[in-house]
Amino acid sequence: MPINENIPDYELVRKLHGDDVDAFDQIFNRYGDRLYGFAYKYLKSKEETEGLVQDVFLKIWENRKKLKKESSLKSYLFTIAYHNICHLFRKKQIFLKYIEESKVVETKTIDLEKQLEYEATLSQVDKLIDKLPGKQKEVFIKSRKEGKSTSQIANEMNLSPGTVDNYISTALKLLRKQISGEDFALLLFFAFFFQ
Structure with a gap:
């Protein structure tokens, strides 16, 4: 526009x-x-x-x-x-x-225990992302995993930038709700890489 x-x-x-x-x-x-x-x-x-x-x-x-x-x-x-x-x-x-x-x-080097812990956390995050609804999941992956900007995603998916931002905002809220306060490693990972 x-x-x-x-x-x-x-x-x-x-x-x-x-x-x-x-x-x-x-x-x-x-x-x-x-x-x-x-x-x-x-x-x-x-x-x-x-x-x-x-x-x-x-x-x-x-x-x-x-x-x-x-x-x-x-x-x-x-x-x-x-x-x-x-x-x-x-x-x-x-x-x-x-x-x-x-x-x-x-x-x-990262010792085996730390690497396994990291991979387990990554796997948990991937499982949570998999639970997101269709387009919301696709937009979130493009944004947070592929590092694409709002305008790139909007062009690729034929959406308005406002809709893209709305999908990401809703996804972040859903993911935050699903992360247990006791799971510190997952919480830390989420804070560093998905905020």
């Missing part, structure tokens, strides 16, 4: 309150590239930046009913992006610390 600069942000937010996917697409078209440029300056990674932009728009869609028409949409989007960048940096530091403490860096 072409970007219509004549529609003010507050009008797009009003339409978004009514679950208008076209309004969501219009917001994505208007701010997607700007957010990408902003995030890429910090992350220096195409894949991480695409994931971050996708997550920002997922949050917009999930919270569409709570958005305030009088607030600055642009400011809200960039604030979410900034917080997500900070969160990513914290997550990387935790992960690097875990690797360091596990002496994976020094030994450059």
Whole structure:
């Protein structure tokens, strides 16, 4: 959809309150590239930046009913992006610390027990993903396993970016519900690789 600069942000937010996917697409078209440029300056990674932009728009869609028409949409989007960048940096530091403490860096090998544990966790995650309904499962795999962006998936599957983000958001909620709080390894894996 072409970007219509004549529609003010507050009008797009009003339409978004009514679950208008076209309004969501219009917001994505208007701010997607700007957010990408902003995030890429910090992350220096195409894949991480695409994931971050996708997550920002997922949050917009999930919270569409709570958005305030009088607030600055642009400011809200960039604030979410900034917080997500900070969160990513914290997550990387935790992960690097875990690797360091596990002496994976020094030994450059993973012992059999750790490898088996990792494979078991991966298998559990795959089983949970297999339980997702048809298109939702396909979209989720393309996004989180193949690393494709919202726009790539939308083009491949002939869906709107809003629908793609909606599928991913619903899938994440379902997966979170199924992961037991006691299964720390699975919870940690999910937090690192699927958020």
